[in-house]
Amino acid sequence: MFRLTSTKLRTRIPLLQQQQQQLRRSQSTSSSQQTLIEKIVQKYAYQQPANKRIRSGDFIVLKPEHVMTHDNTSPVINKFKSIGASKIDNPRQPVFTIDHDVQNKSPENLKKYSRIEAFAHLQDVDFFPPGRGIGHQIMVEEGYAFPGSLMVASDSHSNMYGGIGCVGTPVVRTDAAAIWATQRTWWQVPEIVKVELKGQLPLGVTGKDIIVGLCGNFNQDEVLNTAIEFVGEGVKMLSIDERLAIANMTTEWGALAGVFPIDKKLIEWYYDLLAKREALAEIKTHSGPPPSHPRLSLERIKALGRIGEELRADEDAYYSKTLTLDLSTLVPQVSGPNSVKLSTPLPELEAREIAIQKAYLVSCVNSRLPDLAAAAEVMKGKRVADGVDFYIAAASSVVQMEAERAGIWATLVAAGAKTLPAGCGPCIGLGVGLLEKGEVGISATNRNYKGRMGHPLAQAYLASPAVVAASAVAGKICGPNASSVPSDPSNFKPQIKIVEHPKPTRISSPSKADAQSTEPLLPNFPAVFGGPLVFAPADNINTDGIYPGKYTYQDDITPEQQAEVVMENYDRSFAQTVRDLYPSSSTETLPLPNDKNLTARAHRSRLTGNGVVLVVGRNFGTGSSREQAATALRNAGIPLVIAASFGEIFKRNAINNGLVCLESRELVRFLETQFAGQAKDGSTVATHWNLSLDARSGKLELFDPQHSSLKEPAVFQLQPIGNSVQEIFVAGGLEGWVKERI
Template sequence: MIRPEHVMTHDNTGPVISKFNSIGASRINNPRQLVFTLDHDVQNKSTKNLAKYYNIETFARKHSVDFFPAGRGIGHQILVEEGYAFPYTMTVASDSHSNMYGGVGCVGTPIVRTDAAAIWATGKTWWQVPRMIKVELRGHLAPGVTGKDVIVALCGSFNQDEVLNAALEFTGDGIAALSVDDRLAISNMTTEWGALVGHFPVDDTLLEWYEGVLKRLELRTFASATDSSIPPPPEHPRINRQRLDSVRANRLASDPGAEYASHLVLDLATLVPHVSGPNSVKISTPLPELEASHVPIQKAYLVSCTNSRVSDIAAAAAVVRGHKIAPGVEFYIAAASSAVQQESERLGDWDALVQSGAKTLPAGCGPCIGLGVGLLEEGQTGISATNRNYKGRMGHPNAQAYLASPAVVAASAIKGYICSPDSLDPAALPPTKAPTFFANTPDAAAASKTAAAANEPILPEFPTSFSGPLLFTPQDNLNTDGIYPGKYTYQDDITLERQAQVVMENYDPTFASLVASIREKQAPTASPSNSGAKQGIILVAGYNLGTGSSREQAATALKAAGIPLVIAGSFGDIFKRNSINNGLVCIESPELIADLTNAYAKDGKRGAGGKDGELTVNKGLEISVSMKDGTVVVKGLEGGEKNYIIKPVGPSVQELWICGGLEGYILKSIQADSPAASP
């Protein structure tokens, strides 16, 4: 169990309140632990959304919770600005990009809505301690190459799940020259890389950055001292001299000779600007190569918690001064926070972007999550300084989305196609070739075989087996946007029945109807209290299933559709958390995935659809998964029967399943701790 320093929730605070109430909790365990930030759907001025925001604020006031209203900025940026994310602490958020806090030496990691409710009620939740990977950054970046290029190149080069569900420790002599804004961008997108944590060291660069923050706070105090009309501000509760001096005096570092699960190396001096996509962070291309292709764009975005800070806006402004946005291109800008926008306005950078023709949006998420104005339309191509370019996330599924640094986005908006800024000197860059990487990574398949098998004790009310028809989605990195589209995420009153109707809509629009037709032919499933066989449709997918955002509905929609168990080569941890918390069982079986891929995927490769072009393969296979000894039997595979061995879920996961998920488990704990429960 972990007890984080702080837990942040944003627009999803509403559903967390419902969960908090449903588990029978009546008070917040530690109000100082909580932070509410409204940032996702801030353009939505409908009566329904404003009422939701009002109810969240009312709850915050009632329970003395720190609250930041819509317009103040993106939660992750606020947590850094306001010191909730602070060196040598652990802060979590019900949002996948809490990895960003690693940029300031804080262990930031995502939790999900149900975890948030558990922390509100008890101060803690469960966490599976991840493997540690060292990511060594050597050398120095060439002029014009940024932290965004570093993480885009890493995502595209180590794109075989090398860091999946790991905690990354960034080391190396190249770190000292990376600004804190660069570190925040890199840490932020370690989420897309598949990691749970992206942690930078607390070094002189970071400490000097905090000295600058303190100086700005002290200037406020000085202004109040020289102007009697300005009341002196109190000392900042989290960013103050005493706390910073304590960090400076107690510097921590990993032990010499510490062992890691693997060791990755990037020579920064070999890196040129990179562009991610289209529609996948697993694909990255050196900018000079892509620029030669002259890819036209219709939209450009300088928004999000990744690259919309003061330095990012300044970089984009330097590119657009004296120019106008290209005809036929819309360029949208939104600061990461109101404080960022105010500083950028003071510096003249914000006005430079506006004068070039950029369209302003309120400080918040907006287009990055597929909400509000300016989304990609069918057939359009966009380039963005955000963190995700999943198919359909920023608009229509039949649009193309690329990711790049703010300067490249601004240059592309000016010229109308993906290109480098004029200030980028090709002669100062290293040769355009693959950057120099080194990896020492254990073979994942071999590791899974070692971990397989072993008999697990079965708790009395947990099913001894799961069985039913097998559906195969021949796709790696099937993300939560594909499983549950973002446009439904903040419809808090959506029913489970409706979730089942839209499940997989962005991946395979026919999936929900296919599942429904199979369920109609099935016998009734066993009840949750039945310790015998549990029947249902068994979904089998590729690797890194459920990567991406923290939306809980990706798990609940599958379960609502009648899928009690999912098998994959590997899982995105945040999807796995949501599944465990909601009673959807997750099992890994690389061997089964390999056989299904060879038999039914196009050209024996995942990601190209089935042999007949289908996105969901339904060949009438039947599967049975024993929770006693890990035996998996698949009938009908290649006309016969094949057996596999998997590692069954342990007692901890079984107990959560029996309780109906984490909500039920916390309710049970609260009832056990209440005076009425005492003899």
């Protein structure tokens, strides 16, 4: 534990005064401009005031167009029932797609699938059975995900919908159950990053190479927990299938969404899609006109031109940073082994003569018709090398039908490919064909984490479909046209650039045009959060550091015991520090909590907003999804955590359990400066300052009650606490919020 001396602080007061002056100057500026993502989110923000424009960082109540669940529909059903719900509020909103463990024919798994199907029929929800395809592909080809709309799914690769100009983002299972019951959940609009694709791709370089190159060259968490908008002349050159692949793997890049514009090429793609669907329908019906599709119609596609114009990003819209990649400098890329953050130019790997034992053309990122066609073109008249197993699975049964009609499927099978049912399969380590100990595999999938596709001592690489096919034929990692890439290694490094943009500060009073500097407060929501400030200066404090794994499955641990072990693996003195600053005696005048999951401290914090305020570094709460990491902090008497940034799943779990989380890089940098040389990783700084946050305006003040070390309050501007978070906090968590609405 460290104490700040007044002498050291006085030397830093000029810096504080400069920051306060900059804050006052910046408060006089505001912009009504919005990004593409902000405009789409605006349409899906539930009961948003008409004059309030959605901004990055806003907490909103989100009412998505659709919510997709797959094999995890079963636990979502259990969660749905456990919160007291019995009827899905809008049966047209959820979509159930069975795609993960479709090779598993065990009685137990088949029974689970039958239960899901029966629940779907009971609730009148659209259900796609095993073998129909991967959920994300179904959402696109069946028109659920559509340009200008917003979709969520209980799966991390929801980002893929951004390839068609649809904001797609993941939610956790509790959120999915809440949406079933109420049609909505909460969401914080992420920081938005612009990714500019300049120039034109060289021959033989694909969209998969773009995203593998982005992951490998911007590999310092530049886009972690952000939403990405792709722009630039290079976008126009990309096919829609390439855009879908790139958007899909923005998940591996660390983003929560990756969205392409709604442009002429996309509209033409939809006309082609409609024609293909009608042709397939005619084959099925054999006579008469095909039945009209419930979502893909000529009228809806004709409207896309207008929608694209309306949803174009404004010229002066704010992006936190701009990342630029010159496509003309890109060569084919291979990711790995066992990491998407490591990408290597294909020519370098070819020179290493890396033998492979397995190759895969499967998954939602690269098993659409153009992907299968690219592989078939490479393999035409050839055979898979001896000692290599090559597995293929179409993204959907529709894709497989098209590939069969075009002769593509037959070409791959004739070359020695082993077929799997449309579904996830080896990509997630399920079914046949997994990597065994010591084997090397190359795959057109999206993840190659250690042990994901088989044995943890195997090596997995990622590449484009053509490179995977060529490698399967050669028995080693190589491309179909090695001679077409530059021979000079200095030409292998793509040209990239990153520019960060200062964040504009919100204005100090609302205007008629954009009343967003304050948030109305709900009854019983604290107007002010405050108390002693504790600073944990480390970055990447994971959930095990917050709540040790050895306690995670001890179901008999009480809320009081949770509070005693909180942050134990980070700093064993943390819990005692919090108890000293916020003793139990401070709660004696309040009624006892009627919630058995709350301590007296947590109860008082919920009623008053008072308690110990924890300020932490970057990516706080990374790691596992254990909810106790949030509830332990809450039960210690911490009502508010402020971080430079959060792990997204931790933030969702925290707010779902009534723990408010806000971000302020400026506050963290200021505290790091004040405590430079004193605070170290693994230590807690008891500042002996107090913190006060105005929940309506987001104005935060640091002050010294003794007026000895901090002569003037330090002022910072944070995001006001949105209505969605207020509702959940007052209800005692998301489950309570849902129960109030069913």
